[in-house]
Amino acid sequence: MTARDAAPSPRTRLQRHPERGSHERARVRDILDQGLVAHVGLAGPEGPFVLPMAYARVADELVLHGSRGSRLMQELASGAPVCVTVTLVDGLVIARSAFRCSMNYRSVVVFGRARSVDGADEKRRLLDLFVRRLTLGVSPRAASDEELAATAVVALELTESSAKLRSGGPRDLPGDLESNTWAGEVPLRVVQLAPRAEPDVPQTAIPPLLSDGLAG
């Protein structure tokens, strides 16, 4: 652990499989940078709700955006306690026994309260980084002042974050090793298919999200 690592709180201390946990900030960043969708959880008066949202990591914050009119964005901007989880699915783990079957994955959980990004300059800067990540080298027209005003942006510090992962093949019991069934790992990856251009756009090579492919 270095000084830059997240300071784990009791709720980011792992209860199950602590050997799969990591509080190293570098790993948290790396996982966040490979994901596309975060699952954002809030505790409303009627109970929990979890919604998928695009996100971007910028420095040591996780940035979310949405319509200024959305209840979710209003709730986030108000500083309500939030939990944001990003999961990359890396493969299926098929063991000799049902009990030992598993999945390989990497996940990050961030707890905290988001801050509302209200200054026009910072908002524009964060949205630019957000869009740049998801447009693969294309540079769409930047938001107009009106569009910027219609967009709410919030940022959540990674202070209270943790990473967890499983990798490798099954951990079978010794007594099952003579089994006559297949066992191993079936890796899964997210791949980019051929882009579908709109009519009459310039022919442009769209680079992949990550040069070595994007994890699920």
Next chain:
Amino acid sequence: MTARDAAPSPRTRLQRHPERGSHERARVRDILDQGLVAHVGLAGPEGPFVLPMAYARVADELVLHGSRGSRLMQELASGAPVCVTVTLVDGLVIARSAFRCSMNYRSVVVFGRARSVDGADEKRRLLDLFVRRLTLGVSPRAASDEELAATAVVALELTESSAKLRSGGPRDLPGDLESNTWAGEVPLRVVQLAPRAEPDVPQTAIPPLLSDGLAG
């Protein structure tokens, strides 16, 4: 809407982009059957938390399992209000303007309170279906009575569920159509890579999760 469709409650009524919503049970089932990981949200005393879990849909319930000792499973089994969200990422949508960039996706949100599956026969049946889905035709040794006892299983009805999706290319403003930047959709898919067998297992062809590939 047929009688089998979910009866939407106020919280499954979509506030933003209601045209992307659907309460048809068939669509909910279809999305759930293509996903691998659910994000399970609970509202604890310290605030919301969201954890990734494998799941299976069995009839009109979503089945989750875990160690009997896990806090999360104990919370779920106690019937605490829960929100379970499954998201498939289908592609990036690159528009002529940053404001119109988007993602194509399909998602399901289920609200409710899970029931604890305690009867050994039902538990075994649900776990068998769970494992069958994720082992691609391999039949690992079934759980022993001891393993079964160590496993907690809960089931959540799809009664209060909704599906939401976006598909297709960007919806640009007329004034942006003359833009000289690329615009279109970059489809994303989850693919299975070559299986990595454990040493000394029989050579077996592992079928893909879904014949036409698995959505992200």
